[in-house]
Amino acid sequence: QKEVEQNSGPLSVPEGAIASLNCTYSDRGSQSFFWYRQYSGKSPELIMSIYSNGDKEDGRFTAQLNKDSQYVSLLIRDSQPSDSATYLCAVPTLSGNNRKLIWGLGTSLGVNP
Amino acid sequence: ETGVTQTPRHLVMGMTNKKSLKCEQHLGHNAMYWYKQSAKKPLELMFVYSLEERVENNSVPSRFSPECPNSSHLFLHLHTLQPEDSALYLCASSQDAPASYTGELFFGEGSRLTVL
Numbered sequence: 197q198k199e200v201e202q203n204s205g206p207l208s209v210p211e212g213a214i215a216s217l218n219c220t221y222s223d224r225g226s227q228s229f230f231w232y233r234q235y236s237g238k239s240p241e242l243i244m245s246i247y248s249n250g251d252k253e254d255g256r257f258t259a260q261l262n263k264d265s266q267y268v269s270l271l272i273r274d275s276q277p278s279d280s281a282t283y284l285c286a287v288p289t290l291s292g293n294n295r296k297l298i299w300g301l302g303t304s305l306g307v308n309p
Numbered sequence: 310e311t312g313v314t315q316t317p318r319h320l321v322m323g324m325t326n327k328k329s330l331k332c333e334q335h336l337g338h339n340a341m342y343w344y345k346q347s348a349k350k351p352l353e354l355m356f357v358y359s360l361e362e363r364v365e366n367n368s369v370p371s372r373f374s375p376e377c378p379n380s381s382h383l384f385l386h387l388h389t390l391q392p393e394d395s396a397l398y399l400c401a402s403s404q405d406a407p408a409s410y411t412g413e414l415f416f417g418e419g420s421r422l423t424v425l
Contacts, residue, residue, distance in 0.1 A: 200351070229412075230411055230412040230413075233376070238418065239399055239400075239416035239417060239418050239419050240352075240414075240416050241416065242412075242413055242415075245412060245413070264405075276326070286412060292403055297354070297414070298352065298366075298414060299351040299352040300326065300351060301350070301351050302351075
């Protein structure tokens with residue numbers, strides 16, 4: 197069973213701090229990785245994608261990928277209360293003859309003013 | 310209207326009722342999806358339609374019946390549901406299918422279903 201694992205949290209950080217969210221995956225063949233943000237009572241929205249080892253920066257968000265260790269992380273710099281949400285890691289994996297998007301349970305992040 | 314819209318946003322039904330969830334995407338995408346989101350569980354893919362053809366059905370009970378009359382509309386027909394079917398049902402669309410190749414999905418706001 198291909199899996200994506202995340203620490204469910206809740207993760208609590210003070211405003212202005214760096215929030216670090218981690219995700220591990222089991223399928224060594226995975227080539228692309230995605231972070232979605234889901235506010236309470238809302239639907240998920242894609243915020244970051246990463247395909248190559250290393251870092252990818254987009255504003256206050258940095259995705260880090262290490263395929264050898266099979267983990268992908270999301271760093272949020274200068275965390276704001278508006279970043280309080282659940283962050284979902286999603287990884288396309290082979291399932292039989294198909295590729296499926298496998299989702300983690302999500303990490304709940306709270307940013308305290 | 311923009312994006313992906315779902316109706317109704319909230320639905321309460323008895324175990325013997327028949328109801329339908331509706332999804333419409335205004336993005337010109339070619340694939341549409343139904344997901345189920347329950348507490349303490351990862352998002353569960355239920356059905357995938359690509360260019361109006363069902364391409365995936367993840368062993369979903371027959372009490373859930375999807376319908377995709379065209380590339381912009383998707384329905385989920387519900388009948389004789391069980392209390393454990395209570396969940397948030399999310400519709401999503403993607404430019405290309407299967408979306409797992411790109412991972413970029415656009416979600417509707419969801420339909421919160423309660424089965425009594």
